[in-house]
Amino acid sequence: MTAHVTDLPQKPATEAVAAQHRQLLDSLPFSDVQDFEDARRGFIAALEPGVVQADGRVVWDNDAYGFLAGEAPATVNPSLWRQSALNAIQGLFEVVPGIYQVRGLDLSNVSFIEGDRGVIVLDPLLSAEPAAAALDLYRRHRGDRPVTGVIYTHSHADHFGGVRGVVSQQDVDAGLVPILAPEGFTEHAVSENVYAGTAMARRAGYMYGAALARGPRGQVGAGLGQTTSTGTFGIIPPTLDITTTGQEETVDGVRMIFQMAPGSEAPAEMHIYFPQRRALCMAENATHVLHNILTIRGAQVRDARSWAGYLSEAIDLHGNELELVFASHHWPTWGRERAVEFLALQRDLYAYLHDQTLRLLNRGLTGPEIAEVLQLPPALENAWHARGYYGSVSHNVKAIYQRYMGWYDGNPAHLWQHPPEAAARRYVDFMGGAEAVVAKARESFDAGDFRWVAEVLNHVVFAQPDHEVARELLADTFEQLGYGAENGTWRCAYLSGATELRSGSFGTPVTPVSGDVLAQLTPEQLFDALAVRVDGPRSWNEHLELEVDLTDVGTRYRLTLRNGVLSYTTAPQTSAPDVVLHLSSTALPAVATGAVDPAGLAAAGVTVDGDPAALGRLLASLERPDPDFAIVTP
Ligand SMILES: [Zn+2]
Numbered sequence: 001m002t003a004h005v006t007d008l009p010q011k012p013a014t015e016a017v018a019a020q021h022r023q024l025l026d027s028l029p030f031s032d033v034q035d036f037e038d039a040r041r042g043f044i045a046a047l048e049p050g051v052v053q054a055d056g057r058v059v060w061d062n063d064a065y066g067f068l069a070g071e072a073p074a075t076v077n078p079s080l081w082r083q084s085a086l087n088a089i090q091g092l093f094e095v096v097p098g099i100y101q102v103r104g105l106d107l108s109n110v111s112f113i114e115g116d117r118g119v120i121v122l123d124p125l126l127s128a129e130p131a132a133a134a135l136d137l138y139r140r141h142r143g144d145r146p147v148t149g150v151i152y153t154h155s156h157a158d159h160f161g162g163v164r165g166v167v168s169q170q171d172v173d174a175g176l177v178p179i180l181a182p183e184g185f186t187e188h189a190v191s192e193n194v195y196a197g198t199a200m201a202r203r204a205g206y207m208y209g210a211a212l213a214r215g216p217r218g219q220v221g222a223g224l225g226q227t228t229s230t231g232t233f234g235i236i237p238p239t240l241d242i243t244t245t246g247q248e249e250t251v252d253g254v255r256m257i258f259q260m261a262p263g264s265e266a267p268a269e270m271h272i273y274f275p276q277r278r279a280l281c282m283a284e285n286a287t288h289v290l291h292n293i294l295t296i297r298g299a300q301v302r303d304a305r306s307w308a309g310y311l312s313e314a315i316d317l318h319g320n321e322l323e324l325v326f327a328s329h330h331w332p333t334w335g336r337e338r339a340v341e342f343l344a345l346q347r348d349l350y351a352y353l354h355d356q357t358l359r360l361l362n363r364g365l366t367g368p369e370i371a372e373v374l375q376l377p378p379a380l381e382n383a384w385h386a387r388g389y390y391g392s393v394s395h396n397v398k399a400i401y402q403r404y405m406g407w408y409d410g411n412p413a414h415l416w417q418h419p420p421e422a423a424a425r426r427y428v429d430f431m432g433g434a435e436a437v438v439a440k441a442r443e444s445f446d447a448g449d450f451r452w453v454a455e456v457l458n459h460v461v462f463a464q465p466d467h468e469v470a471r472e473l474l475a476d477t478f479e480q481l482g483y484g485a486e487n488g489t490w491r492c493a494y495l496s497g498a499t500e501l502r503s504g505s506f507g508t509p510v511t512p513v514s515g516d517v518l519a520q521l522t523p524e525q526l527f528d529a530l531a532v533r534v535d536g537p538r539s540w541n542e543h544l545e546l547e548v549d550l551t552d553v554g555t556r557y558r559l560t561l562r563n564g565v566l567s568y569t570t571a572p573q574t575s576a577p578d579v580v581l582h583l584s585s586t587a588l589p590a591v592a593t594g595a596v597d598p599a600g601l602a603a604a605g606v607t608v609d610g611d612p613a614a615l616g617r618l619l620a621s622l623e624r625p626d627p628d629f630a631i632v633t634p
Contacts, residue, residue: 010217011476013074016448017484021078028079029382035288039089039331044141046091047105047133052231054129059231062090062104064214065221073216077486083389084221084488092137095332096277096324100142102134107225108158108328110134111281113274115252118148121166122281123159123328127231131162148252152181152238153283153328154269155188161233172236178251181238182260184268189235190520194529196298198625202508203297206631209492210509211499218495223289223389223488224329234516242270259317261285261310263303271314278323285310286346288330288384292391293353294399296489301403304354311347315340342385349386352376353393357400366409367401392487421634424462434460438470445477450484453477462634475501497632508627518589523550523557526592527568530622536564539621544614547580550588561618578614582607
């Protein structure tokens, strides 16, 4: 552990940041207030107060963003301030008669589509209590309609995690409430948070600023929405898969025509056209941000080219008929001409980033070089919904480079670099020692070159983590970069880094993995999750053969641990295993995730045949992931 600096108050913005903001105020079309009209259009009622609790714990507090009503202070990028003020507009809204939205109760929106008898819930938020509060708000103003269907537009947690707040498992099991989702939904919904889940969750803490105070010097929003709710997270698997573009379904008298969009913003995603309302739901593929080609919490790179293609296809399919476009984040766009132009600009945005990155990489430019020179055409630069509040041109361009070319930029100088600590010691030594670097860094800070200060002081902190002056100045530098950032997630990341440099690690504030999700994992996914926890070097010399007999489904898996690798097969084996575990598939998640230790196996309903010590050796080879790993220090 490193020494802590004392808790320091947040600093004011420097003149360099204030000047950058003034320039932005002059260059962007702040007098265009169409978005504010659209974000308030159809307003019916707000949740008063705008707070949701679960067992006395606040899991959503939109009122904490009341400060956004004023003018942007120098500590917040005015463009991000504007976006956050829009996202903080909360309540129940009529999109068109028969379609309603509750916005501002989570990172995402929930939409309510009225049918003959009841209401279909489209994308029930991230956790149950905000979803229930949204349904309640809807019912208070639209009548006590029963939920007659649920739709998940895609496999991201903020679009299904609150489902238990709007429907019960019994009603789904009884066939009373169908749940529609794109093919592949469950597999992607549960696997995304498993293999790299610990690291993604730790980094998500930086990206969404969960540990930051709300306020002009803290978290002001995440661009896509204000932040993530922290209520009860769950999942009920879909009962009806949508598999093909053009597929039509009718639920409670509501006609729906689907467009598949796999491998776009999410691996399983779909758009929905409601012909009776002439309304097109774009899931999360056309929102009021430049979205992420690669989210900074870490993920697999998305396909910008396919994404743009689906937007073109949506225009081709419905552009002649639709009267409005809405999505599961932000506010709708009304009128055919405006809606189609909105879709076309979003298409141009992702296509331009993709195509120009490829053009430039074929001229030999590398990711960081392309990110620096690539500029959007004026029509996109001045379209508020195309600005980088969530994704950014900078990190999306690097992601597109990464998708095609990988981590290596082709320059052998970068083929075998020292890792950060080893490089840092050498840099600081070559630059004349820590004191000399800090003195020069302070001059660059005063000149407003914060990007450079972050680079060199990061070396000092990685070479000498106890150097308090370097840590303080690096924290101040991250803070100024945060104040300057137009991107909500960049601001959160910078301010989170500053917070940890000043007062130590805040760990992982929010972990969205629940028993509900684990219960949906297949045995194969669970074994994969175990395999990535095997401590390789410690297990080089282990050789274990285990049989897992899932008594309720009648499947036997042979697990082999050798050379630090845990593999599995269902093929019949001739050799005898060291140990056989007989258990039901419902008990498997707890055993496989290490929630049950060997002493507790019998109580968990597991029968062990053979050498119980073999099981102990397998469990001993597993490592617990670290949800508190260092980021801004070595
Ligand atoms: Zn979302």
